[in-house]
Amino acid sequence: MRTIDRTNGGFLFHAAPPSDRSFIPRYDKRADMRVLFLHVDYLEYEVKQKALQGIPDVPEAKRRGKVDEALVCFLTAEQRDETNPAGVAKAAAANIVDIAGQVRTKRIVLYPYAHLSSSLAAPGPAQELISYLEKELVARGFEVHASPFGYYKSFKVAVKGHPLSELSREIVADAAAPASKEDVSEAIKAEAKLVSQWHILEPSGRLHPLSLSGGQVSGFNFAGHDRLRLFVSYEMAKSREAKEEPAHVRLMRELELVDYEPGSDPGNLRYYPKGRLIKGLIEELVTRRIRESGAMEVESPVMYDFEHPALKSYLDRFPARQYIVQTPNKRTFLRFSACFGQFLIMKDMVLSYKHLPLSLYELTRYSFRAEQRGEVAGLRRLRAFTMPDCHALVPDVEAAKAQLMVRVEVAWKILEECGLSVPDDLEVGMRVTKAFWEAHKDFVVAYAKRWGKPILVEMWSEQFFYFMQKYEWNFVDGNDKAAALTTDQIDTENAKRFGITFTDEKGEKRHPLILHLSPSGAVERVMYALLEKAAAAAKAGVPPMWPLWLSPTQVRLVPVSADQLPHARSLLDHLEGVRADLDDSSDTLGKKIRTAEKEWVPYIAVIGKKEVESGQLSVRVRATKEQTDMTVETLRARIVSETKGRPFQPLAEPALLSARPIFRG
């Protein structure tokens, strides 16, 4: 027998849609209720005083009760249930029947228990729901006891010890009904009126309105723009055919880069040395380029107070699915981007128009989003991810447009340096309000012209989000899934919300506009895109490769036999500033070549008797599949020149393969 602590309300959290700069809020049209199931030997309760006004009196005979051997369902109706009590009751009944079947009982106690909820339904609809539920269960042949609603009650319970005896569930019914009153925030009201129009904009400025019928997008001839067609249909038709496991997931593990960590939460990964090396190099490159562009690097906390007024208003407007952290004295959420951290710094800065445009930058390791389980996938979608985040303050829309284009060039160069072809490997999704389009059509067209190929433009009848314009560069993978990398937005609201001001030329305080740029998108996603691109290349018969500056091993020295080992070892000293390692195993030459090729080593230098005598290396070049002779100095110079200007890190693992551990078979 166990006594249940009445205050134990922490086992369920309300899950609301995620939010971030590029998130477009959509009202979650489901309804739900929460139920805590206890399979008990008995439950005894006694009604104390009323918790709610206007609740009918309970007759003396019903003020206390005892039920033996039953499934006790502590339940709450959520605010959202109000719209569809019958539907929720049906879904709840199905759940209860399911569990009652498992624990083999026909006796059920419905016990209204408000403590389970963070946003209670109003008493009326809640009672209605419970009474529906009671009827549903009685109709299915259960003996149902319902304890009085709206009272404080004391109870004693003896819980059976078996594994099914304690369960909690959040019950969801499909409720096409409209939102409940409290939930109708400004954004949602606006969204109800929102009309989204889709277009393809050509670099020439020609605009093609798109329409969707039967899952088919029409209005533009996509010939020669296959990926754009896939991206558009992904966005508009949400069509996703059944495909296989993403190619990058197999590769990230096979190459010993990154792996799942079952000991953490889904979407929190472990990086092996080679993966950490690649990720670190990308992080370094992005940070370096952004700083070179004039942004100032800062660092901000990973967790924030739920009760902070500005944050509260931000979260209220964009209810997010966050990680919750209970500190010794407050409830906090983990950041889902660097927005708050930077805004909170900016609001305390003393700013003049002379300082603008002003950019702050942070590489967030990590940003956290408690994405729905089924949405988490490999390196593509994570719960903890590394996002470079750069916010710029500008005085007005004209400055915003100009600054945005400056940042396009920075982002462009970064992704090119990382090994993506811009714009070939990416598709633009541009979102604008109708008003922005009308007033700044030239700008959008100029953007498409700079991009150099048609882009998707989504137009909203009005601004229902905090930005008037945003774009993302999307990568379309081998499974026809699109993932956004670079994104930038013109935010018209948060300066005001956070109290960020600058003094203009006339000495007046004004709120600036804020640009939200993630120059590369999440670093994990850059790795995902590179791996997917390599996998696509392999499929097309081209050897999959990393850009040279990211290759964990740049040169593999392979002696033909043990006789050449001392010579090969001495060559390592001539490869300063290059990631060179040595296969000192006793494998055959063929085997050693195979090992190196499987690791995508770009230069394999074979050293046999001939090479020792001539002082040359027989270099097998992965990119071209050619074999050429050159000296170690030539090889080194070639690699140094091919990686010029990029960050460099030495080998992540021992140079001798015999000393290298295996992280994963």
Add this chain to the structure above:
RNA sequence: GCCACCAUAGCUCAGUCGGUAGAGCAGCCGCCUUGUAAGCGGCAGGUCGGGAGUUCAAUUCUCCCUGGUGGCUCCA
């Protein structure tokens, strides 16, 4: 989160119509001294993801949980 499917050696998999399991690769030892994607032999390696139930007996059947994949929903 929901629906479906999956989880056997470090890896990729086979197998057990319920009687506690096998291969290849990798690892270790030995032989071979290798000329551009797998040389040969031997050894070792498993609470069959975790918990519970049914059963004389569960890796196998049932349930719950965890992790993963696909879909829904959603996103840097």
